[in-house]
Amino acid sequence: MLQRSFLAVLGGVLLTASFEPIAFAWLLPFGVASFALLTSGLSVRRSGVVGLVFGVAFYFSHIEWMRASIGPDAWLALSTVEALFYGLLGLAVPLLRRLPWWPVWLAAAWTTMETARSGWPFSGMPWGRLSFAAIDTPAAPAVAYVGMTGLSFLLALLGFLLARAVEDRSLPAVGALVGMGALVVVPAVFPWTVPETGKATVAVVQGNVPGPGNDILWDPRGVTQNHVDATVELAADVAAGNEPMPDFVLWPENSTAVDPFDDLPVSTGIQQAVQAIGVPVVVGGIVDDGPDHVLNQGIVWDPEAGAGDRYTKHHPVPYGEYIPFRDIWDPKFGQLALISRDMKSGTRTEPLRVAGVRVADAICFDVAYDDVMPPQVRDGAELLAVQTSNASFIFTHQIEQQFAITRLRAIEAGRWLTVASTNGRSGVIAPDGTVVATAPKLTTAVMVEEVGLASGLTPAMWLGPWPTRLFTGSTLAALVCGAIAYRRGREFAGPVEVPAKEPSDAC
Known part of the structure; x- marks a missing residue:
């Protein structure tokens, strides 16, 4: 033995x-x-x-x-x-x-x-x-x-x-x-291969994280401001003819780590960015849900209508984003002491509607679960999007492991996929898993790429x-x-x- x-x-x-x-x-x-x-x-x-x-x-x-x-x-x-x-x-x-x-x-x-x-x-x-x-x-x-x-x-x-x-x-x-x-x-x-039924141009924003780079909460408003500044700069490049006009802009998870509906500087910054670019921005925000809970959401922020369609993260991380059985055991030590409120799970399986495009959204670890993106694809999603905040893992190999899973999701669905991370790894992925564009870690970057849209199903999605x-x-x-x-x-x-x-x- x-x-x-x-x-x-x-x-x-x-x-x-x-x-x-x-x-x-x-x-x-x-x-x-x-x-x-x-x-x-x-x-x-x-x-x-x-x-x-x-x-x-x-x-x-x-x-x-x-x-x-x-x-x-x-x-x-x-x-x-x-x-x-x-x-x-x-x-x-x-x-x-x-x-x-x-x-x-x-x-x-x-x-x-x-x-x-x-x-x-x-x-x-x-x-x-x-x-x-x-x-x-x-x-x-x-x-x-x-x-x-x-x-x-x-x-x-x-x-x-x-x-x-x-x-x-x-x-x-x-x-x-x-x-x-x-x-x-x-x-x-x-x-x-799934035949393409149309095209769209998407801008993926990686705004970067101030300070040490591995702590979103070190300066949460600074994170939002980085994404605002990058989007405003993109608008200037579009106006100068240096970049094509995107149909929509994708921000990462935790691009605002404070409630954008309650924090005036944050909401003002988002509105500034949206008005500058003139197209919807899918914002990743932490939204209050009462005194004891929060929601991790992808929010479609329209330049005219404001905040609209939302996707809520399906799989919050236990002991990372919520404390199971908190009423029985409420730890107040180490990293667990920072989780003062529990994150609720979302249940949505309908794709988001962004600038006329049906988008299957996933937030961070959601991309690894089979009950998040595939149901949205079967419900008509034409494009995949992942909003992630890998800042906590930025100096580890988790980044590459998650990116590998993300690329496989594109192949599985036969769809183009855009992934926005706060400071790495962001990118645009073709339906065969090829990385069309990516940004270096710990940098501010904007990728504007034309992607295909598709409505057909692979055998995997059909099964x-x-x-x-x-x-x-x-x-x-x-x-x-x-x-x-x-x-x-x-x-x-x-x-x-x-x-x-x-x-x-x-x-």
Whole structure:
């Protein structure tokens, strides 16, 4: 067990290396395969222990950025909870390996585990889904066909078929592995494209953050003023003919970290910017919702009508933007003491209407969840937009991890995507995941780009939540069948018979 646990640590670290910032995605099948190989032949309990060790090694290293940005207490707590899911998956391995074609059932179980931990407890944590490592690989175009969940399944199955080939060393096992590898990259040869139905010009503003750069609250009004100044300067460039007139302007999350409806200097600054450019500005604002709650919103600010259509963040971060069960436990220490009011969750699935364009909005971590952008696309969104405030993570690798997820969302939906961040990383992304424009971190920048609009659906958008339902149902059925087979196997083994001693002639 000690040797297996040591190798499980290596396997977890191997999987971490397939994601940003190392991004050696070719290591992913080997990391997944190690999970199956190291839990092979063990009892349920011991397999769970090895799975837990794997999960600890993977998740503690994968979100190590949280330790320096949010705090070691949050990093330890979240990583521990997420690692437990890999331990639970380890408990299932001896049951699923009793079934024919166990790599398929284990891949379904892995995908179901990812789904579960991405939504629970509280709002879960999607970071670390296998599909998120696929950007800039031949597997990435497959996300337009099967979605994030389906791609995770295919990558997990590829890893488990590799484990089976290592164990069996048979022609059928190797053939299945080769066939699966070919299947995963077929969409790269035949990528799904959604026809464009129109064009729009969007200005993405990265205003920058005053002071140390990693603290929005160091000077929240200064953040707003930076975005106002950048937009007013853009208006001057448009008037001089140096830039084309945008249809609308996108500001990031926390471009105003104080309520723009209650703070006169902030609202005056926003109105100044909107009037200068003469087109709607999608402002990212923290809005009061009574004495105990706030809302994190994308607000369409029109030069004539003022504040109008709004999107509210769906997935506030527990212990980052709200305190679960505050009525029972209200911490007053460390970073938690700064969360004086809880952020409420939004439920909107209808796209925003901005200058006649239907825009699917997502705020920060929302981009990693399957219940935010895809429903808006199915409801008619023609363009994707992400408003994010990554200032807290600006000196960590979280920036690149989130940007990779964002690029995959563009491919999945077959849509252009614009992302505005306070000080990095902002950009404009084509439907194939190509970064058309981006801005350096910790700088003020404005990107004005023409983007395509589309109304058709990729197969992934058409399938919606059905892959998740399919894998969850298959996993539950497989666990029942595997448990029966596991129990029968133990019964047939029977008690160990001890040979009777020969009678002795000795007195």
